[in-house]
Amino acid sequence: MLSLSRVVIGYGQLEVVHGVDLKVGKGELVAVLGPNGAGKSTLLNAIAGIIRIRSGAISLDDKSIGRLPSHLTCRAGVSLVPQGRELFLEMTVRENLELGVPASARRAGPERIEDVLRLFPRLRERIVQPAGGLSGGERAMLAIGRALVAHPSVLLLDEPTAGLAPKIVDHVRETLMALKAGGQTTILVEQNVNMALAVADSVYLMNSGKIARKEDVRESKDLFESFIG
Numbered sequence: 001m002l003s004l005s006r007v008v009i010g011y012g013q014l015e016v017v018h019g020v021d022l023k024v025g026k027g028e029l030v031a032v033l034g035p036n037g038a039g040k041s042t043l044l045n046a047i048a049g050i051i052r053i054r055s056g057a058i059s060l061d062d063k064s065i066g067r068l069p070s071h072l073t074c075r076a077g078v079s080l081v082p083q084g085r086e087l088f089l090e091m092t093v094r095e096n097l098e099l100g101v102p103a104s105a106r107r108a109g110p111e112r113i114e115d116v117l118r119l120f121p122r123l124r125e126r127i128v129q130p131a132g133g134l135s136g137g138e139r140a141m142l143a144i145g146r147a148l149v150a151h152p153s154v155l156l157l158d159e160p161t162a163g164l165a166p167k168i169v170d171h172v173r174e175t176l177m178a179l180k181a182g183g184q185t186t187i188l189v190e191q192n193v194n195m196a197l198a199v200a201d202s203v204y205l206m207n208s209g210k211i212a213r214k215e216d217v218r219e220s221k222d223l224f225e226s227f228i229g
Helices: 040-047 070-074 091-101 103-119 121-125 136-148 167-179 193-199 223-229
Strands: 002-010 016-023 031-034 055-060 079-080 155-157 185-189 204-208 210-216
Touching: 002 040, 002 103, 016 031, 016 040, 031 040, 031 167, 040 079, 040 155, 040 185, 070 079, 079 136, 091 103, 091 136, 103 121, 103 136, 121 136, 121 185, 136 155, 155 210, 155 223, 167 185, 167 193
Parallel strands: 031 185, 031 204, 079 155, 155 185
Antiparallel strands: 002 016, 002 055, 204 210
């Protein structure tokens, strides 16, 4: 289980996340929703070790990870798909996927890449093409695939459907449902509220750097109306 307890995050003199508590059980998909500037991406970056927390605690399976550098956080089992996707555009699809395989799992790399290609058949068709020549949807698939080849305990997704056509959004939704069915633990930051509510077990509503409320999607049938209202 991933647990955040009274986490405070800031940049220089500015504090942007204020005492956040959040828990994600094994195999759960938790969505974090809220307006732009609410601190959602900052929160994911802190969980991934890219930003150092000022105070509070982050733990994964009862082991503290809140003050680890990003490469050790990744080694501990956390993989982030950033909003900008951050692909190596000059490298091929296969080379980008290979970069996601941990050094300790190189022998299993081909098998893990094959798992991703089964999940995203479109990438198989583009396997030798540079990532820079992919469509927006294909880049999203590649970014998620690169994170998955690490076999993360926790997958962090920062607005994976941003800028995508509705048909590709549906594919991402189906992929998230398949990952959840397979036991993948995931935190999803998403502006597409309909999509997020369709896949999430529970939702944290975030505003001005704080968690405003938490809802269990399975028990709150009017969550969408309450969120936008």
